[in-house]
Amino acid sequence: MSSLFTGTERDRLFRQLQMPWYNLVPNAGVSLEPYALYHCHPVSQQQISRMKDAAERVGTVLSHLWSVIRGFDEETLLEYGFPEETVRVIKFDGLPPFCMRLDWCWNEQEEVYKVIEANVQTPSFWFECLEGNTKVAEHFGFKPAETQIQPVLRNSINQAIKRAANWLGKSLDRCNIAMTTLDNPEDMGTMRWLSKFVDQPHQVFEIEQLRIKDHQYLFNERSGEAIDILFMWYPVEWAIFDRDPNGQELWSALEELILKRKLVIVNFASAFALQPKSIFALITDLGLDFFSPEQAETVFDLFPKTVQTSEEMGDTYFGKPVFGRQGEGCFSVIAGEISDQSPNQDPWYTDQFYVYQELLKFPTIDLANKEMTALWSTWLFNDGTDHFVPAGIGLRVSEGKITDDYSYWCPIGIAN
Known part of the structure; x- marks a missing residue:
């Protein structure tokens, strides 16, 4: 039997679809992760x-x-x-x-x-x-x-x-x-x-x-x-x-x-x-x-609503780099405190200009x-x-x- 993430039936289906990226190699490792x-x-x-x-x-x-x-x-x-x-x-x-x-x-x-x-x-x-x-x-x-x-x-x-x-x-x-x-x-x-x-x-x-x-x-x-x-x-x-x-x-x-x-x-x-x-x-x-x-x-x-300075949004908003991709460098703020942020905070993204959206x-x-x-x-x-x-x-x-x-x-x- 296959689960959502692994299994023979899963492998067979996505190989038949000719989709070699149904599993991916994360940036930080070499082992395959389900996609x-x-x-x-x-x-x-x-x-x-x-x-x-x-x-x-x-x-x-x-x-x-x-x-x-x-x-x-x-x-x-x-x-x-x-x-x-x-x-x-x-x-x-x-x-x-x-x-x-x-x-x-x-x-x-x-x-x-x-x-x-x-x-x-x-x-x-x-x-x-x-x-x-x-x-x-x-x-x-x-x-x-x-x-x-x-x-x-x-x-x-x-x-x-x-x-x-x-x-x-x-x-x-x-x-x-x-x-x-x-x-x-x-x-x-x-x-x-x-x-x-x-x-x-x-x-x-x-x-x-x-x-x-x-x-x-x-x-x-x-x-x-x-x-x-x-x-x-x-x-x-x-x-x-x-x-x-x-x-x-x-x-x-x-x-x-x-x-x-x-x-x-x-x-x-x-x-x-x-x-x-x-x-x-x-x-x-x-x-x-x-x-x-x-x-x-x-x-x-x-x-x-999206703005270029966090002050315009008050104390609750979502921040993202201008050229962010795949959620990298993003974070959310609730009542002035960071509540969530993406795992990848690479300087390539975090050093960019940011925009701030309503949460x-x-x-x-x-x-x-x-x-x-x-x-x-x-x-x-x-x-x-x-x-x-x-x-x-x-x-x-x-x-x-x-x-x-x-x-x-x-x-x-x-x-x-």
Whole structure:
């Protein structure tokens, strides 16, 4: 018999799904830790419909905000935490993001429905939401929570690639397309899965093989082939510090290729305009009057108050780094005292600028005799007209109150 975390049936299911990252290696160790739960959490069609509607409303606000941010001067971008090195490419790259993953405090019992952040540049959790849920639901005799969602992804990513070719001024059939990310089971496994939705010929390889030739072009070291359009699952805030094997910094050369339109990186600088957690503080700062009546209603209903100084929140709030990922560096404060914090307090995160959000009560789910905190995610995909279409919903659960690298993917489905 299998438990939620281990067992023969669990191993067999996730291997059949070709999901090599169903167990993960934590940052601090070498032993495998369970990630995918051998379980299907029941959801209602009403909840799925409400979440997709809410996600679409949020996407409209963020799509508008994207153009606003790109119009800011350098001083304003720096004020909201954008690294100085990224300013030129953010303002230059006119290709909107092709996707984003929204994370939610979706607490039906408390009637709290707030989007807590948008993961736009290098978002993970694709496979789990767009294919994994369906396969696990079928395994346990549940109905899929969503249907016909993979065609939305296929249309979106191919529209993005076509627009990239137009941005370069080249015909699509003359563009060399590549997809790359870090060489680990989750990142490469996800990228190989994602690549099956790209209709044009392309190559997939580890980011460690990526090289720049004398400020002239980007290429795959293994094949030597120059790249025109790159889909790179890698954070911009890391890329600005990267160096080659000889210790030479790489950002200036990469920036030059982008600015000269010798290269387009899909969902890179354009998506980074919406990646910092400080854009939620920007929404608060702009105020409801800045938005159209419909957008203002969405901001009022679905966005939490977010500010750049803790004093503005009083003595109870949630703090997160501007470029935090997987909950790292986060903490909550109640009545002036830290009540919870993520296990990873690495200086890379804790030395960043912080934003402070109203402290929300997250829902909990009882699993394996444990009360686990539930974090819901919804996907949005650009349909090619800069309207973001909802497709893909996922659930992460954690034993602590802050979702982090040790949280689990909990598949969902509709009970028959």
